Amino acid sequence: MKKAIALFLTLLYLITVSAAGPALAADQLNIVASFYPIYILAMNVFDGIDEVSLSCMTAPDTGCLHDYQLLASDMITLSRADALLICGAGMEAYLPGVTAQFPSLQIIDCSEGIDLIPSDDEDEGEFNAHTWLDVQNAVCIVHTIAEAACKICPDAADTICANADGYISRLNALDTEMKESLAPVAGKSIVTFHEAFPYFARAYGLEIVAVINEEHEDTIAPSALAAVIDAVREAGNPPLFTEPQYSAQAAITVSMETGAKIFELDPLVTGEMQKNAYEEGMRRNTKALLHAFEETGETP
Numbered sequence: 001m002k003k004a005i006a007l008f009l010t011l012l013y014l015i016t017v018s019a020a021g022p023a024l025a026a027d028q029l030n031i032v033a034s035f036y037p038i039y040i041l042a043m044n045v046f047d048g049i050d051e052v053s054l055s056c057m058t059a060p061d062t063g064c065l066h067d068y069q070l071l072a073s074d075m076i077t078l079s080r081a082d083a084l085l086i087c088g089a090g091m092e093a094y095l096p097g098v099t100a101q102f103p104s105l106q107i108i109d110c111s112e113g114i115d116l117i118p119s120d121d122e123d124e125g126e127f128n129a130h131t132w133l134d135v136q137n138a139v140c141i142v143h144t145i146a147e148a149a150c151k152i153c154p155d156a157a158d159t160i161c162a163n164a165d166g167y168i169s170r171l172n173a174l175d176t177e178m179k180e181s182l183a184p185v186a187g188k189s190i191v192t193f194h195e196a197f198p199y200f201a202r203a204y205g206l207e208i209v210a211v212i213n214e215e216h217e218d219t220i221a222p223s224a225l226a227a228v229i230d231a232v233r234e235a236g237n238p239p240l241f242t243e244p245q246y247s248a249q250a251a252i253t254v255s256m257e258t259g260a261k262i263f264e265l266d267p268l269v270t271g272e273m274q275k276n277a278y279e280e281g282m283r284r285n286t287k288a289l290l291h292a293f294e295e296t297g298e299t300p
């Protein structure tokens with residue numbers, strides 16, 4: 001029996017050590033981002049700051065967190081965290097479980113100060129949570145992270161402010177560039193794959209006429225698919241945008257029924273752990289949109 005207990009404890013120790021990732025220096029503050037887009041924005045704020053260890057709670061290929069279930073390894077990560085950066089606006093549906101388990105964990109809500117769009121999907125809460133796809137919202141998120149970071153780590157406040165200022169200038173330049181590039185297609189209709197693009201559409205002047213709205217083709221109700229097909233026909237077969245994270249099967253069905261062409265937009269919920277990944281992703285999305293309207297003969 002003693003042997004079994006010893007084996008169990010050894011296994012538990014190994015699981016704990018391997019799940020927790022690299023060891024932290026004792027004097028480092030441990031800041032955890034809930035998922036990929038928040039992590040990429042935060043990476044720029046904490047760049048070169050030795051006092052802070054920044055990590056992403058979920059793997060970079062996790063995608064949106066709408067149905068995410070906390071793993072044992074997440075609980076270990078959070079047990080060691082000084083602060084958790086969340087997207088907010090309902091993206092982290094698991095949050096009550098976290099605050100119940102770790103009532104003293106500081107939660108930094110990155111949706112603060114953002115003009116939130118009501119959700120069209122009851123299952124996804126009161127607001128649409130894909131805030132980061134408007135670059136001005138990304139600027140707001142960077143402000144929120146930097147302000148909280150300066151309080152948590154006052155010794156590094158100067159570097160945090162300089163990092164945030166530099167990144168915000170780059171983001172503002174990106175926003176201007178996107179608004180100029182997309183001005184010729186303002187008011188055009190698009191169909192998207194899940195409810196990820198309302199902030200993008202509001203910022204860059206596009207109209208989402210239908211959302212295929214299912215992450216797996218085999219779960220889409222025939223009536224929902226028929227409604228999308230009707231909306232696409234009514235809008236004159238605008239381009240359909242699938243997402244790299246999900247199967248394009250439902251979009252293929254809509255395309256076959258209507259003749260509308262398929263392209264790809266990336267909600268930037270997965271990708272490389274690179275500081276410039278958000279900027280590069282938004283540039284790719286801008287190009288993809290322009291290309292789609294060119295291909296469908298809608299560019300003036």
Ligand SMILES: [Zn+2]
Pocket residue numbers: 064065066130194195196
């Ligand atoms: Zn989503």
